[in-house]
Amino acid sequence: MTHLLVVDDEQDMVDLVTMYLENAGYTVSSALSGEEAEEKLKELKPDLILLDIMMPGRDGFAVCEAIRSYSDIPIIFLSARGEEWDKVRAFSLGGDDYIVKPFSPGEMTARIQAVLRRFGSSTDKRETIQHQTLLIDIHSRAVKVDGTAVGLTMKEFDLIVLLAKNRGRIFSREELLETVWGTEYRGGTRTVDTHIKTLRMKLKHEGASIETVWGIGYKFVDGTI
Amino acid sequence: MTHLLVVDDEQDMVDLVTMYLENAGYTVSSALSGEEAEEKLKELKPDLILLDIMMPGRDGFAVCEAIRSYSDIPIIFLSARGEEWDKVRAFSLGGDDYIVKPFSPGEMTARIQAVLRRFGSSTDKRETIQHQTLLIDIHSRAVKVDGTAVGLTMKEFDLIVLLAKNRGRIFSREELLETVWGTEYRGGTRTVDTHIKTLRMKLKHEGASIETVWGIGYKFVDGTI
DNA sequence: AATAAGTGTGAAGATTATTTGAAAAAGACG
DNA sequence: CGTCTTTTTCAAATAATCTTCACACTTATT
Incomplete structure (x- = not known):
């Protein structure tokens, strides 16, 4: 299991990123400052660090520089759009990639995967979800x-993965929108309904595994109950 | 002129090997880490890599595995006597030979020549990728x-090899640019689209094996899931 | 049973990404 | 230096996806 460390001084941002990443199948730890980050790095030995640049006290660059004096762990910088920061400096200090906020869950996991692959640390074992014939x-x-391939769109795929990975757990439309669509989405919640509809249709008889929880949201059937 | 790339984290060892090899008439470049090695591989396109196994961070095995996903360049491992390492693993990961330190200049050049000779006679190691009629x-x-020959340009060939070697794996346009074009490429990502187009056209019905992953990139079909 | 609130569905419209053709730019080669 | 090939750029056309909406339908409440 790949273990990530999220470092940001804003608790809200940490929570958001953590949710994104846990849904993508990662184990996530967090730190609210550079000092805490270095402690957790030594203690937990994560596989990759997501490091916010703008932090009070020691900023992300300083933390990266300190870490690089004793560790080669992959580091991805996080920075808010419009913030003054130096891309060249980020790489010259030993950063491996950077992500500009706001970011979508898909972009985030794609970049993490790319960096981990580059480092060879992620055993690219095939990860699958199975439920009956799905x-x-x-x-x-x-x-x-x-046994026959089904073509899903990006949102449809992310939806079914989120639901099927968390069998039995009920997701409100708002939760689904936040996790699959991202926080910057500003639209109606009925959009979820439409995607669920096409998913059920495309998945044929397996579509019945997506159940409506009346008045609350949707869930993927949990065979154990 | 044969061009070699020496990868070792110890500057002294790099200097020593470089001296040996330059005296033997080779052009020599060096890298002090796996990351640097991969960059220089793409940039300088050497004929052979001498790769130290014991390195902090990514060891030689990990670097070899990463390189083998996109390149068939001959790789000779370097290892210190008494170091714990697995000869079988070295070869199974795609290594072509290994040399135990300390070594004499004569032994080193002899082994390099042997490997190069083996690779030079193209009938010796014929590596092919096959997918249906492709x-x-x-x-x-x-x-x-x-059964009929198809003339591909360099970029087209590198692209199809990378994709076909990693069936099912999705590559973003950025990844493809980085791996096939090299890190120093600074142009638009639409270039990839154009090459994919001509590839699909030239490969005729097999062109359908290159699938578009909408919103993400491209992948070569993987029938095996 | 009547009512209110929530959900399913099909179609249309808006949005975004990709494909494609053509042409310019950059190299390769004699 | 001109010619040929390869690579890159660009924008219009196409295609895929996403969103909205209206109306039918279902479920819960009184």
């Missing part, structure tokens, strides 16, 4: 029902 | 569809 390959984003 | 011979850079 088979989902997360990395190649391929879906099969009864 | 046949790719990596060393002669020849491509056939339905």
Whole structure:
């Protein structure tokens, strides 16, 4: 299991990123300052660090520089759009990539995967989700029902993965929008309904596994109850 | 002029090996880490890599594995006597030979010549990729569809090899640019689209194996899920 | 049973990404 | 230096996806 460390001084941002990443299948720890980050790095030995640049006290660059004196762990910088910062400096200090806020869950996980792959640390083992005749390959984003391939769009795929990974858990439309669409989405919640509809249709008989929880949201059936 | 790349984290060892090899008439470049090695590989396109196994961060095995996903360049491992390492693993990861430190200049050049000779006689190691009626011979850079030769340009060939070697894996345009074009490329990502277009056209019906992953990038079909 | 609130569905419209053709730019080669 | 090939750029056309909306339908409440 890949273990990530999120470093940001804003608790809200930490919570958001953590949610994104946990849904993508990562184990996530967090730190609210550079000092805490270095402690947790030594203690927990994560596989990658997501490091905010703008922090009170020691900023992300300083933290990166300190870490680089004793560790080669991959570091991805986070920076708010419009913030003054130096891309060249980020890389010259040993950063491996950078992500500009606001970012979508998809972009974030794609970049993390790319960096981990570059480092060879992620054993690119094939990760799949299976439920009866439904088979989902997360990395190649391929879906099969009864052995035949089903073409899903990006949102549809992210939706079914989120639901199927958390069987039995009920998601409100707002939760689904926040996790799959991202925080910057400003539209109606009925959009979710439409995507659920097409998903059910495309997944044929397996579509019945997506259940409506009246008045609350949707869930993927949990076979254990 | 044969061009070698020496990868070792110890500057002294790099200097020593470089001296040996330059005296033997080779052009020598060096890298002090796996990341640097991959950058220089793309940039300088050496003929052979001498790769130290014991390095902090990514060790030689990890670097070799990463390189093998897109390149067939001969790799000779370097290892210190008494170091714990697995000869079988070295070869299974795609290594071509190994040399135990300390070594004499004579031993080193002899082994390099042996490996280069083995690779030079293209019939010796014929590596091919096959998918239905598509046949790719990596060393002669020849491509056939339905038994008839297809003329690909350099970029087109590198692209199809990268994609076909990693079936099912989704590559973003940025990743493709970085791996095929190299890190110093500074142009638009639409260039990739154009090359994909001509590839699909030239590969005729096999062109359908290159699938668009909408909103993310491209992948070569993987029937195996 | 009547009512209110929530959900399903099909179609249309808006949005975004990709494909494609053509042409310019950059290299390769004699 | 001109010619040929390869690579890159660009914008219009196409295609895929996402969103909205109206209306039918279902479920819960009184």
